[in-house]
Amino acid sequence: MSNVATVYSAKLAASLANPTAxxxxxxxxxxxxxxxxxxxxxxxxxxxxxxxxNVKAWGRCTAGTSGNMDATLYFGTSVxxxxxxxxxxxxxxxxxxxxxxxxxxILIWDSNGQVLDGLYSGASGSTLALKAxxxxxxxxxxxxxxxxxxxxxxxxxxxxNAGNIYYMDGFTLEVL
Numbered sequence: 001m002s003n004v005a006t007v008y009s010a011k012l013a014a015s016l017a018n019p020t021a022x023x024x025x026x027x028x029x030x031x032x033x034x035x036x037x038x039x040x041x042x043x044x045x046x047x048x049x050x051x052x053x054n055v056k057a058w059g060r061c062t063a064g065t066s067g068n069m070d071a072t073l074y075f076g077t078s079v080x081x082x083x084x085x086x087x088x089x090x091x092x093x094x095x096x097x098x099x100x101x102x103x104x105x106i107l108i109w110d111s112n113g114q115v116l117d118g119l120y121s122g123a124s125g126s127t128l129a130l131k132a133x134x135x136x137x138x139x140x141x142x143x144x145x146x147x148x149x150x151x152x153x154x155x156x157x158x159x160x161n162a163g164n165i166y167y168m169d170g171f172t173l174e175v176l
Contacts, residue, residue, distance in 0.1 A: 101122065
């Protein structure tokens with residue numbers, strides 16, 4: 001008998017206009033809330049002592065002028081990027097008039113140690129530059145038996161321009 005994966009999606013994100021400091025994507029219909037994906041409440045039973053997740057985020061950006069851009073995956077659901085914990089960033093890439101980006105992560109949670117870690121990869125830029133598989137710095141004291149833990153994504157441009165717009169077109173968490 002096979003297990004059926006469950007996919008959770010973030011609400012539609014508002015675009016980020018000219019973020020020159022790390023900014024979290026917020027919901028398009030409520031700027032007081034992050035466009036987050038939430039982990040389901042995990043109830044360890046019998047042989048289930050861990051949980052595995054696939055995370056995918058993707059989007060595009062436009063620029064008023066050529067510059068640099070970066071996207072970061074965070075543990076946390078605050079609209080303030082600095083209040084969340086960075087799990088992985090794509091690294092600064094060139095953004096000409098138009099660019100796109102994606103982040104893929106495989107995360108695993110241990111119910112005994114309450115540790116969330118894994119790896120991430122992705123690509124970004126006008127000409128995609130690859131971020132090879134990179135280990136996530138383990139996040140400790142993560143209790144997925146209690147509701148409320150989640151992930152967010154943030155973006156930043158290296159230079160200011162009114163034409164700098166970041167879009168997140170999708171953000172999902174799949175429970176395996």
